Amino acid sequence: MKDESFGDDAEAAARLIGYGFRPKTTPARDDTYRALVKRHHEDPDFAYLVRRSAAGMGLMILGVSTRSGMVHAALPGSVFETKMDQFARQARMRENRDAERALHGITHLAIAVLAFPRREDLADDGYVGRVAASEVTQYVRSVCDLLAERATADEQEVDPPAEAPGLDSTWRIYLKRPEVAPTRKGNQGTSATRTITTRALTYLFDRGMLTQQGTDPERTERTYQTTHRYQIQVRELAATRAYEELLTLGVLPPVGDADGLRTMNPDTLYD
Template sequence: MSETHAEHTDAWSEQEPPHADAWSRQESAQTPAAPVASASGGPAVTPADAADAARLVSFGLQPKLLPARDAEYAELLRRYREDPAFARLADAVATGLGLVVLEVSPRAGMAVTAAEDSVFAVRMGDYARRASTDSADRFLHGLAHLAVAAMAFPRPEDLADDAYIGRFTVNGVDAFVRQACLRLEQRAEEAGENTDPASGAPGLEAAWRTYARRSATGATKDARRLAGSTTGIVGKAAAFLTDSGFLQRTGDEGGGSYRTTARYQLQVRDMAGSAAMAELLELGVVPVSDGSATLLPPPEGDDLELAADAGLPFHS
């Protein structure tokens, strides 16, 4: 590497003779840069390779773009899968941008998600502030995204099955969360706990109380639902995920009906281990075929406690 640097330094320090032919200078400027040999002695990496790898990552940052509809994208995916050196280069580009590669396949393209410190990450606080100035809404927006994921993939086998397509409605998600709120309130009462604690309570414990007290629709005079109502918040979450290429809107019934994409399934897999999502799924509230929700009886010996550090995960 030091010899290469020395050669470049000499090239910059040498002055071209004043009588050099103009055409020769132009030809020289158009000559591609020499490949840089890898430290491991493997195939040389050229600037063109780096550009192609970055191009593939840029495609991955466009969730709505499908490889089947873009020949260049499909070719770069093929190269990624068949050329290990190129795959490592593309992975390195993604890592340098603060991205995590979830999957590279014809069905999902190059599916990436933003690491916490990435410039591409969308913070839940920022997301909520765009919709409302009420700080309490941060919990509600986070809970809405969490509930959409849980409704879309209620069972581990659904999440693991690449062929599975989740379906839900906005009203169904709202009913799902309200049933979960009811279950949490019942547990608090049975345990003799205060059902109206300080607003600083963590995780789901604070979120369910805020959600349960919020109007479901709060419709305006022209029958539109208010953005601050719970169905308005769920609708915003679904619309955001649709605009981001993670969901597809399929109709208007139930406040808006949606189906999942391969990319969204990968995102949910990535966050499935979070304490908050596990807690929500274990409450026994499950979706049924009509897009609503139902409450199952608690299992024997069910002594699940709220996790004090349960966060509300969000992925861009």
């Protein structure tokens, strides 16, 4: 005879994991979701079942709370991985694949750093970061300018370090790109760095990591506000290979304490 109680628990665990794929749904607006989160907090056996079930699906649980809901990330090799290759391919960029990954990776990294510029901001659950496309684009360009200055100071071509492939070509390519490149129809061309940033911000918005705010009167552009879901992602994951590359070069301050970061597959974007 089948154990109906265990079957109900397994179904409930799978349902909670499934909510993690619906980032726009929150426990505050869904009674079933809220009840499952409450059970996860109060029942260690259920929490264990959720964690092991997620692992079997190729997912790592990053956090479960009434504020963020279920937050998980794809483990290496999981069917749920979103490859940076796939994301970059949608942009139809002209450079080689390694450069494409790095261009988009460094942009996602810049968004995370600008959203949480201080360690205490990342650690504070009540902190809300704000970013806009123009400041992200300008920040990445300033990083690339710094790398170019270092290359000039060395009076030689700088080969990318063995542990950081692609960075050299990344800053060279980025500096050659225009910030904006209007097409004949008045749209932004895919080669513009502003387009890369806009795609990254839209990607995060679609996955419930950012919310759209009103238009900034000074910059006349839409601003984005971070969600707790995104804060958990940035706090727990060094999201791209570009993070490690820039951290090694000392260009960017570290995000959180070193032992508080877990590095995921460097070719994997947020799930």
